[in-house]
Amino acid sequence: MLPLSVVIITKNEERNLPRCLESVAWADEVLVVDSGSTDATVDVARRHGARVLTETWRGFGPQKAFAALQAKHDWILSLDADECVPVELHQELERRFASLTPGAAYALPRKSLLWGRWIRHGGWFPDRQIRLFNRRFANWDQAPVHEKVQAKVYDRFEAPLEHYVFRDVAHQIDTNNRYSGLLAEKDVAAGKRFRLWKLIFKPYFKFLENYFWKRGFLDGLPGFVIAVNSAHSTLLRWVKIWEIERRHPGGQVK
Numbered sequence: 001m002l003p004l005s006v007v008i009i010t011k012n013e014e015r016n017l018p019r020c021l022e023s024v025a026w027a028d029e030v031l032v033v034d035s036g037s038t039d040a041t042v043d044v045a046r047r048h049g050a051r052v053l054t055e056t057w058r059g060f061g062p063q064k065a066f067a068a069l070q071a072k073h074d075w076i077l078s079l080d081a082d083e084c085v086p087v088e089l090h091q092e093l094e095r096r097f098a099s100l101t102p103g104a105a106y107a108l109p110r111k112s113l114l115w116g117r118w119i120r121h122g123g124w125f126p127d128r129q130i131r132l133f134n135r136r137f138a139n140w141d142q143a144p145v146h147e148k149v150q151a152k153v154y155d156r157f158e159a160p161l162e163h164y165v166f167r168d169v170a171h172q173i174d175t176n177n178r179y180s181g182l183l184a185e186k187d188v189a190a191g192k193r194f195r196l197w198k199l200i201f202k203p204y205f206k207f208l209e210n211y212f213w214k215r216g217f218l219d220g221l222p223g224f225v226i227a228v229n230s231a232h233s234t235l236l237r238w239v240k241i242w243e244i245e246r247r248h249p250g251g252q253v254k
Contacts, residue, residue: 004077061148082163
């Protein structure tokens with residue numbers, strides 16, 4: 001077994017978690033940090049041999065940083081419950097592990113499955129995610145959403161993670177709604193302000209970017225839906241920035 005810890009944060013992931021855990025059975029430790037699941041997530045994790053901790057939700061970056069510090073090993077492979085490690089990536093990890101640079105954090109390409117199709121365009125691939133790092137030299141930042149691993153040096157792997165992204169359109173819309181709110185709060189806290197022209201034009205250009213410039217049309221109907229939903233998410237983000245400013249006219253948001 002590889003002397004690393006696979007670390008997964010969860011909440012109500014009983015449907016995704018078995019696939020994820022089965023794909024990393026080769027790891028010396030699998031740690032699941034749960035934030036109050038009301039389904040069978042914790043039982044599923046334990047049945048698959050994972051060590052389970054419960055921690056109140058802190059936001060994506062802080063939660064993942066906390067989880068990494070609880071692991072047995074310094075080398076951390078951080079996964080989401082809707083991801084898994086295919087054979088090719090496991091083999092690359094086995095082949096390269098002994099020569100990894102402790103001070104480097106490693107980006108893994110990620111391919112996403114939507115409606116039975118691996119999405120290859122529209123900005124969804126290679127979608128490199130920094131997931132492998134040595135916690136003595138790197139860890140997650142404190143961002144509540146769109147969190148990143150902070151390190152001095154970055155490198156990459158070639159074999160991709162697999163990402164089973166949305167169950168259906170309703171799930172995609174729900175995710176857009178949740179993330180657009182988190183991003184709007186982050187934007188306002190960082191000093192970004194509402195601009196009407198951005199509300200009007202940014203969704204339009206986001207669709208053009210994803211569907212034409214990044215060739216989402218090559219992914220058929222899923223590519224079109226992805227582009228539309230990306231534009232919709234952008235629209236929601238700017239509307240929510242406007243709503244936050246209306247609730248806090250002085251611009252001070254804590």
